[in-house]
Amino acid sequence: MFEYVWLIPLFPLIGVVINGLFGKKIKNEAVIGGIATLAVVGSFVVACGILFQLLSLPGEERHFVKTVFTWIQCGPFKADMAFLIDPLSALMLMVVTGVGSLIHLYSIGYMHGEEGFYRYFTYLNLFTFSMLLLVSGANMLVMFIGWEGVGLCSYLLIGYYFHKKSAGDAGKKAFVMNRVGDFGFLLGLFTLFYYMGVNHNVWTVDFTELAKHADLIPVGGVTTVVCLCFFLGATGKSAQIPLYTWLPDAMEGPTPVSALIHAATMVTAGVYMITRMNYVYIKSPTALLVVACVGAATALFAATIGTAQNDIKRVLAYSTVSQLGYMFLALGCGAFGAGVFHLMTHAFFKACLFLGSGSVIHAMHHALHAEHSSADPQDMRNMGGLRKKMPITFLTFLIATIAIAGIPGFAGFFSKDEILWQAYANPFHGPVNFVLWAVGATAAGLTAFYMFRLVFMTFFGETRLSEKAWHHLHESPIVITLPLMVLAALSALGGWIGVPKVLGEALGGLPNMYEHYMEPVLAYSTEYMHTAGLHGLHSEAAEWGLMGVSVLIACCGIAVAAALYVVKPTIPAAFTSTFPALHRAVYNKWYVDEIYDFLFVNPCKALGQFLWKGFDVVVVDGIVNGVAAVFRGFSGILRHVQTGFVHNYAYSMVLGVVVIVACYLFR
């Protein structure tokens, strides 16, 4: 099965080619959607096969590289078009193809009747293709194809409704922000490649090769530079401070796209990349600290913004940013496994949430359309009480919300708890650990708060729709609800593969399958920490205590949300009017976009204008034209010598002869 790994990205690519070239001719939505979905399902099947084969092998043999052809070879630099199979990539393949197929299926229903249906599925397949390349690439270059490819697709899909200016802007912003990250990625790659090559004669960008020579990677120094550069790449792709602003804007795209790209897959690329290179990061405590701090800060920061948004998708977007912050917090604490675990569970519940919100928007859109209202179908202030009309959506949404809030038993609890514990107990950051944990825990409370605020505003209470619109509100069709149900089930149960040790023992020896599964990938890091004497805190009591605290905080968050939005809906308004400045700042996302405009965008434009009109036209062309003008001026004077009278020419000719002869004679 391993040999056929190249089929995984190939299927979606075939889908791209078919739909891209002939989609316009096919016209039939079922065929187009079917082709696209089947392509991803095909990849999913192959991925399953690979996973099973992988599981059947002993731990240390779970590593396979399939080289298809040599892509670039130049001097010592060599990059193969090669695929890497190990537990990490297999897991990611499963997540991407699995969630991807569900979202493709969902899209058939959601995008029904849209103009450019084929275009949508072409992009979606292209996106899946890129993402699969990203997670299965055996070297940094192949990963980088996917890395940029997902950026491209996100540009295309966000800008899907290209006639809207905001959509185009958002797409461009996403791409450019990602490009800033890519700048970091490239620099990191160059530095690592060059350092290893020059000093250790290891000219490689191959992950396997690098891992083999991981011992040669120095501690600190260059490694920190490399790590920070790569981390810049990760912040771009995974929407961390300072490059997170594109993600909320990305909600301009169709909702399934938000689910696929901006929740489940693409944004996790940074997490995947850092985990893939864990043996580099583990060597640089400074970089880890930066990663952890940025992660924690993002988690908290985005959560605060999330509390004040009214657009259902925007809340989810900030929630995504915040959850990604968690993942980076985990990575920064050296708990790479925990980060990826949260990535996986997050993929389940966030996809479910986004698709659920899509279902709501879909229904709201139709309802509002029926009464010719121009109200925003995404604004939660127009919703309320939807649980009566959309029970399946409501239930699945609720399950996912509980999961993200971190209620014990649901997927989010296990992963989030693991992260918080690692933040507290890791051996890297000393006293900062407590701060990291505290920030993480606060963010967890805020998460619970704003997520339940969302649920309460949308599904509970009395509807704020008009009679007629309410009448037209319907539960979505089965293609939409089926993926919801699957994802809800996964959000509920998905966490049980990674039960924390203390809890597992208490529950009668449940094994932590996930941790065991990931061991080969993190082997080097674990061993390194062991030999370097980096041991985390081991205290069952503390672990239980922290678990309790985090659950308590989550419950508090829910309770506050319930109090504010169900029991006494007047309080938020009162709060807003008491602290208008604060509310405005939070509502306007702390004015970060405006600050960026002020600091980077506008100066760049002004500089460009100046360089063009001021330097290019005035200085450079001024010199050029000035030289020409000087010559023209001189010739303007000299031309008067040319009188046009034959005699004058004759005179000057003879005079010339005389002078020349005179020179010769009297020298």
Added chain:
Amino acid sequence: MSQLPLLSILTFLPLIGAILLLFMPKNSHGAIRGLALAVSAVTFVASIPLITGFNPTGGFQFVENVPWIAAGPFQMSYHLGMDGISLWLIILTTFIMPIAILSTWTAVEEKVKEYMICLLLLEVGMIGSFVALDLFLFYIYWEVMLIPMYFIIGIWGGKNRIYAAVKFFIYTMVGSLLMLVALIALYFKAGAGDFSILRFYELNLDPVTQTWMFLAFALAFAIKVPMFPLHTWLPDAHTEAPTAGSVILAAVLLKMGTYGYVRFAIPLFPDAQAKFMPLIATLSVIGIVYASLVAMVQQDVKKLVAYSSVAHLGFVMMGIFALNQQGVAGGMLQMLNHGVSTGALFLIVGFIYERRHTRMISDFGGLAKQMPIFATIFMIVTFSSIGLPGTNGFVGEFLVLLGAFESSMRPWAIIATSGVILSAVYMLWMFQRVMFGELSNPKNQNLKDLNAREIAIMIPLVVLIFVMGVYPRPFLDTMAPSIDNMIAQAKKKQAVAMNVPAGMINPHAGIPGAPPITMPAPAGEAAPAAQAAPAVPTAANPHAGIPGAPPIEAPAAAPENK
């Protein structure tokens, strides 16, 4: 290969075509266009054997050497030859020509015959410059190129064409005259003989001479490239030239400058190269950032693309001056990429200009709705120009930056990498403003999508964009030996000049003596080991760094810093 003088045939086929065109009746436009297209197509076909018959050894092939002019002590020979460096540039030329001819199939309605003759003469000059190994011959072709282009801009150009044409002509002329002076001086330094570049390669010039000659050559080439402060002719020339003119200008003519550096300026004057590396690198980086910023605020699509050319060529220059395998190969590849992508961009601008007779970005918007095929192709080309992995732009750009990073240009390379961001900004912003948004301008409501001819023009380019992006091996592999030769040549002389043992010459280490990031051992320690190595000359091989135990390993033994 047989004894067929393929390069001569290739050079003079278009000339024959031009002569044939002379005898065509003036008003049968269709036949004239057909003949010109046929000639250029035949030329392209005739250039295919260059690829199939190419033997990637690094030496010059398909050599023709016939004594030509013997005027007293001066001897010029008709010396043609081709290696991996020029191979793809020749192919690019012959490939772009039919496309260029097709591109103004309907746009040029006046003086069609003269127009086509100019195009074909231009091709003679371009191919000739790439194959000439005699510097005098090269100079002749170099000038031959200039004149048809001057007419193409000046006669069939836009409103401000005369200004643009004269500017183009004078700018280029200034440079080439200086080059002529340096060329003659070089000849006298070399003593009696012919103007063969191979003979000049063997010279050992003193640094002062090198400096002056390099400056003269470099100025000529820098104008053609064009490098930062000398670039202002390009936007004007591009904007005013007809589509075919812009395409050829971007795709081939600009490459003359960079090709000149690779073929002449650097291997002839390696010490000067080392000396001026910081200057050139600075100018390249300024060019990249500056042109990107200026491109960002352009209102004219064609001007924007022209400025993007300046930025792209900045990358090429960086790669070439990195003077290592990756850098130079990347630079060469980037030349081809730029030819394909920017050529395609100019074609695209030409398409909409033909339809709307405006190039102002603000006149467009929302075209994607009206012209989906156009939008798709435009997008692919845009992303190729941005350098998205999987398209051609990426491979070149990546190798250039990698090469620059490995040389002593590292700080510049870091700034240049930011060009990656800026290129995305200006290209996407332009794309967005032209293609996205509401279709608000009523004049755009009735735009027709691309017709069959236009699609036929674009398809080869689009295919090439992907082929070069996904499988660049054929290009890289054929270039590699020649580039190795070139680098070894330059480094050997630099080493001689600096009294560095030949063992230190390793393209991967960049300029000898440049400190790598944290290379703990000083270069001096490595030197004795290198001298002790029996096969010192072979150590100059750029591949020496890969498998065995080359001298560069000496620092590896040093302790890590923490």
Added chain:
Amino acid sequence: MESIFFIVVAAVAVISSLLVITCKNPINSALSLVMTFFCLATFYVMLDAPFLAVTQVIVYAGAIMVLIIFVIMLLNIRTETAKRSSHAVFAGSALGIFVLFQTCLFLMRGGMTGAPGPLDHAAIVKAGHVELIGKALFTDFLLPFEITSILLLAAIVGAVILAKKKI
């Protein structure tokens, strides 16, 4: 004897050439010029170049001058319509005299030396002047000679084109 003859001829040549530029009527100028040409032909004979002397008379005095006089008649130009302003005349004359002065100075310096070749009077008479010229023209100077024919052809074509209004 020879020198007296020379002085006479030279005087005639100079005087007639002065007449060329002083006569008001172009016809008179032309006739004076013919006189000068004859004097020159005489010099040629004295210099053992009889063939050139004959050619001088036939081509210059005959063909070219006839052509000039013909044109003067055709255009019916009697006198010079207006004179040049006096200081223009003065400047021109001064310049011309200065040229003469320079040339004479040059001659005074001497230096007109050179190894005499094999062709002295006896040799020319023996071989015959026409034969010598002919041989030189058709051996060493064949190519220029042929090219001269092209020049003449071009002149003919040019004259036709200029003279005709429409071709």
Added chain:
Amino acid sequence: MLALNNYLIVSAILFSIGCIGVLTKRNAIVIFMCVELMLNAVNLSFIAFSRYLGNLDGQIFVFFVMTVAAAEAAVGLALMIAFYKNRESIDVEDINVMKL
């Protein structure tokens, strides 16, 4: 045989006279004749040199000068006629179309 200088001085005088004529006359035909005079003066020098150096090359040159003069006469006179047709004059001061 007379000294070379005699001929050369006569030649120089004739040349100068021709030169003065060219510079001072206004009638194009007279100027043309003066040019012929100058040419002839040079011819004389050629032949004199040729004779004194015992080398025929100078005389061959005279031959060519005559040819050129003939060609010049043909074209020059044709020009004059053409000009006269246009301007009813052959005064060189009327030939000023090259003026700014």
